Amino acid sequence: MTEQSHYNRNYVEYVNRFAPPSKHFRTCGHAFLVGGGICCLGQFFRFMLSFAGLSGDVLAGTVSVLLIFLGTFLTGLGVYDRIGRVAGAGSIVPITGFANSVASPAIEFKTEGFVYGMAAKMFLVAGPILVFGVTAGTAVGVLYRLLSYL
Amino acid sequence: MQTVFFSHAPRIAAGASCAGPKECAGIVGNYVDKALSDDLFGESTYEKAERKMLSFAIGQAIRNAGYTEEEIDVLIAGDLLNQIISASFAARELPMPFLGVYGACSTMAESLALGACLIDGGYVRRAVAATGSHFSSAERQYRYPLELGTTRPPQSQWTVTGAGATVLERASGSSSPLAITSATFGRVVDFGISDVNNMGAAMSPACCDTVLAHFRDTGRDASAYDLIVTGDLGALGSRILKDLCWEKGVDLQPNHVDCGEIVYQVVEDEFQGGSGAGCSAVVFNSYLLDKLRRGACRRMLFVATGALLSTVSSGQGESIPCIAHAVSIEYREE
Numbered sequence: 001m002t003e004q005s006h007y008n009r010n011y012v013e014y015v016n017r018f019a020p021p022s023k024h025f026r027t028c029g030h031a032f033l034v035g036g037g038i039c040c041l042g043q044f045f046r047f048m049l050s051f052a053g054l055s056g057d058v059l060a061g062t063v064s065v066l067l068i069f070l071g072t073f074l075t076g077l078g079v080y081d082r083i084g085r086v087a088g089a090g091s092i093v094p095i096t097g098f099a100n101s102v103a104s105p106a107i108e109f110k111t112e113g114f115v116y117g118m119a120a121k122m123f124l125v126a127g128p129i130l131v132f133g134v135t136a137g138t139a140v141g142v143l144y145r146l147l148s149y150l
Numbered sequence: 151m152q153t154v155f156f157s158h159a160p161r162i163a164a165g166a167s168c169a170g171p172k173e174c175a176g177i178v179g180n181y182v183d184k185a186l187s188d189d190l191f192g193e194s195t196y197e198k199a200e201r202k203m204l205s206f207a208i209g210q211a212i213r214n215a216g217y218t219e220e221e222i223d224v225l226i227a228g229d230l231l232n233q234i235i236s237a238s239f240a241a242r243e244l245p246m247p248f249l250g251v252y253g254a255c256s257t258m259a260e261s262l263a264l265g266a267c268l269i270d271g272g273y274v275r276r277a278v279a280a281t282g283s284h285f286s287s288a289e290r291q292y293r294y295p296l297e298l299g300t301t302r303p304p305q306s307q308w309t310v311t312g313a314g315a316t317v318l319e320r321a322s323g324s325s326s327p328l329a330i331t332s333a334t335f336g337r338v339v340d341f342g343i344s345d346v347n348n349m350g351a352a353m354s355p356a357c358c359d360t361v362l363a364h365f366r367d368t369g370r371d372a373s374a375y376d377l378i379v380t381g382d383l384g385a386l387g388s389r390i391l392k393d394l395c396w397e398k399g400v401d402l403q404p405n406h407v408d409c410g411e412i413v414y415q416v417v418e419d420e421f422q423g424g425s426g427a428g429c430s431a432v433v434f435n436s437y438l439l440d441k442l443r444r445g446a447c448r449r450m451l452f453v454a455t456g457a458l459l460s461t462v463s464s465g466q467g468e469s470i471p472c473i474a475h476a477v478s479i480e481y482r483e484e
Contacts, residue, residue, distance in 0.1 A: 007342035007469070008355075015343060015351040018386065020304040020421075027301070075297045084299020091299050104297035108290055111195045125298060 031090030034083060038094045042067055064095055071096030075103040101125040152334050152360075153367035159329035160269040162442075162479065163217075163276070163317040165435035166210035168203050170285070170311030173424070173432060176415035181436035182312075183210045189286065189311050197231065200284035203313035203428075204229065205240040207435070208280050211315035215276075222246045222317070223274035226261040228253065230283050230309075230427050231291060237281070246278075254456030255353075255382050256336070257281040258314065258431040259475035262452070263333035265318045266477070275320055282313025283426035292346070292461060306347040307384045307425035310413060314431030316439075328442050332368060332478045336360035338458065340471040346464050350387020350410075350422055353455040356472035357383060358394040360453060364476045365400060372402050376447045379438060381430035381454035381474070382410035384422030409433035430454040448481040 045063045054062055074080040080100045084091045091097050102122055109121035123130065168184035179185060184206060191199040204227065212219055225244060227237035228251040241248035253260040261279035268274045286296055288309040294300055321329065339356035357380055365371055372378060372395075383391055388408040395402045413424035413433055434452060441447040455474040464470070 009342070011341040011355065012343065015348070015390065018351070018390065019348065020386070022304055075299075078297060081297045081299045085301055087299075088301040097299060100297070100299050104295040104299075107297055108295035111197075125294065 027088055030086050031088045033090065034087035035090030035094060038067070038091065038096055041070075042094075067095050068099040071099030072103045075100045076107065080104075098126060098129065101129070151367055152337070152363045153332050154263070154267060154335070155332045156266055156270040156330060158270050158321045159331050159480075159482070160266045160318050161321050161324040161326040162328040162330065162439070163319045163324065163326050164211055164215035165314065165316040165439045166207050166214050167314040167432045167435035168206050168210075168312060169428070169432045169436075172285075172308075173310055173312050173413060177412055178312075178432055178436045181440050182432065183207075183214070183436075186311075189284070196284050196286035196290070197235065200229065200231070200282055200287050200313070201236045201239050203284070203311075204236050204280060204282040204315075205243060207282060207313040207315040207431075208240060208244065208278055211278060211280070211317045211435070215317040215319070217276065217317065219245050222276050222278055224249060224265070224268060225278045225280065226251055226265050227278075227280040227315075228257040228261065228427070229281055230254065230288050240280075253454075253473060253475065254458050255283075255425060255427045255429065256454040256456030256473055256475050257427045258316075258434060259333075259381070259452055259454035259477050260335075260456075262316060262318070262330065262477045263335065263475055265316075266330040266333055269318055269320055277318045278315055279318065280313065280315035281427040281431045283309055283311070283428035283431075285309040285311045285426070288426055302421065303347045304421050305345075305350070305386055307349055307382065307410060307422045308414065309426035310382075310410075310424040310429040310432060312428040312432035314428070314435035316435055327445075327481050327483055328439075329480050329482045330477055331480050332364075334360055334364040334367065334476040334478075336363070336474040336476070338471045338473050340469050342469045344464070344467065344469040346459065346470070348386070349382070349425055349457050349470070350384040351390055352457055352470040353383055353472040353474070354387045354390040354394055357381075357387075357391050357453055357455045357474040358398070360474040360476050361391075361395060361402070361451070362398055362400065364451065364453075364478070368478075372400055372405060375405060375449045375451045375478075377438075377441075377449075378402055378406045378451045379430075379434070379453065380406065380408045380410075381456070382423070382425040383408050383455060384410045384425065386422050409438075427456075442479060442481060445481055450479045452477045452479060
C-alpha cells in the first residue's frame with residue numbers, strides 16, 4: 001500500500017499491539033477434531049460402500065458425492081455455519097466445506113431471482129478456488145507431461 | 151468551529167425502536183417498543199425486514215409523540231444498504247418530504263443534528279430522524295453469505311438488527327424537557343487502519359477528534375456531561391478512544407459508555423459488541439431515552455461513529471475513513 005498523507009504509523013502499530021490474539025491452541029484443537037471427524041465419516045462411508053461391492057474410482061466418487069450431499073444438506077438446514085464458526089479450517093478444507101461455499105451464496109442470492117441471483121452468484125466464494133484449482137491442475141499436468149518426455 | 155449552537159434548543163418529543171431477538175435478550179429488551187421474535191419480521195427477505203423495522207420505528211415514534219404523519223414536516227433517514235434503499239423505500243409509504251442521509255453507523259447522530267438545525271432555523275416545525283440496520287442484510291453486503299462456515303476474528307463486531315426513530319419539535323409549545331442544545335459535525339478522519347474486521351480501532355480516532363472539537367468549541371470538559379455515549383466502537387474501540395482522549399488531556403473514563411459494548415448481554419460470538427447504524431439508534435431510542443426522560447441522566451453527549459468504507463474501497467486496498475457526529479442533549483425543566 002502506498003503511504004498516504006493521513007496514514008499514522010504509530011497508531012497502526014499501537015492498534016496491532018492491542019488486537020486480541022486468536023486462541024491458536026484452542027482453534028487448532030477444534031479444527032483437528034471436526035476436520036478429523038469429517039475424514040473419519042468419509043472413511044466410514046468408504047468401508048460401508050466397499051462392503052456393498054463398490055471399488056476403485058466408483059467407490060471414491062460415491063464417497064465424495066455423499067460428503068458433498070451432507071455438506072449441502074447441513075448448509076440448507078443452517079447447521080454448517082455453526083459448525084464452521086467453531087471448527088474454522090476443520091470444516092472449510094474438506095470437500096463438505098467446498099459444498100458449503102457453493103450452497104451458501106446460492107441460498108443467499110435466491111431472493112434476486114434464479115438466473116441473475118442464485119445461478120450467477122453461486123460461485124461467488126468458490127469461484128477463486130475453481131479458477132486457481134483448474135489453473136494449477138492444468139499447469140501441473142502440462143509439466144508432468146513434459147517431464148515424461150525426458 | 152465545528153459546533154452549531156441552537157438558540158431555541160429543539161426538543162425531543164418522543165422516540166421509538168424495535169430490535170431483533172438477539173438484541174432484546176440484552177439491555178434494550180425492556181425498553182424497545184417492539185421486540186421481534188423473528189428477525190425476518192414476517193417478510194420474505196432481510197432487506198424487506200430491515201425496511202419494515204424502519205417503517206415501524208418511524209410510525210411508532212410519531213404516534214408516541216402524539217402526532218399524525220401529516221403533521222411531520224420532514225423525515226431525515228438513512229441506512230447501511232447500497233443507495234440507502236431501506237430509508238428511501240420506507241419513505242415511499244409516508245406523506246412527508248424525505249431527506250436521505252448516509253453517515254454509515256453515525257446516521258442517527260447526523261440525522262438528529264440536521265433535524266435540530268432545520269427546526270432551530272425555523273424552517274420546519276417537526277422532524278423525524280431515523281435509521282436502522284439488519285445483521286443479515288449487512289452481512290450479505292459487506293461480508294460473506296450467512297450460511298458460509300467461516301470463523302469470525304476476535305476483534306470483529308456483530309451488526310445490530312434493529313431500527314430507531316426520534317421525533318424532534320420546536321421548543322415553543324413543547325412539553326418535552328429534553329433539549330438539543332448543540333451539535334458538533336465531525337470531520338473525516340483516517341489513521342490508516344484497513345482491517346475491515348477492526349471497525350472499533352478505525353473509528354476511535356474520528357470519535358476522539360469530534361469529542362475534542364466539541365469540548366474545544368463549547369469550552370466544556372468531560373465532567374460537564376453525566377454520560378458521553380459513543381455509537382458502536384465496541385469494547386476494543388472504547389478502550390482505544392479513552393487512551394486517545396487521555397493523551398490529549400481529556401479523561402472519559404468516569405462517564406463514557408458505548409452502545410456497541412452494552413447492547414449484547416451475552417458475549418458469545420459478537421466478540422467486541424454490536425455495530426451498525428441500528429446499534430446507536432436502538433440503544434438511544436430505548437434505554438438512553440428512558441434514562442433521559444426520567445431525569446436519571448441530565449446531560450448527555452451522544453456521539454455516533456461511522457466507518458465510511460465500501461466493499462469496493464476495501465477490495466482496492468484503501469484504508470477506512472471514519473466520521474463521528476456529536477449531539478448534546480440536556481434536561482430542562484421550564
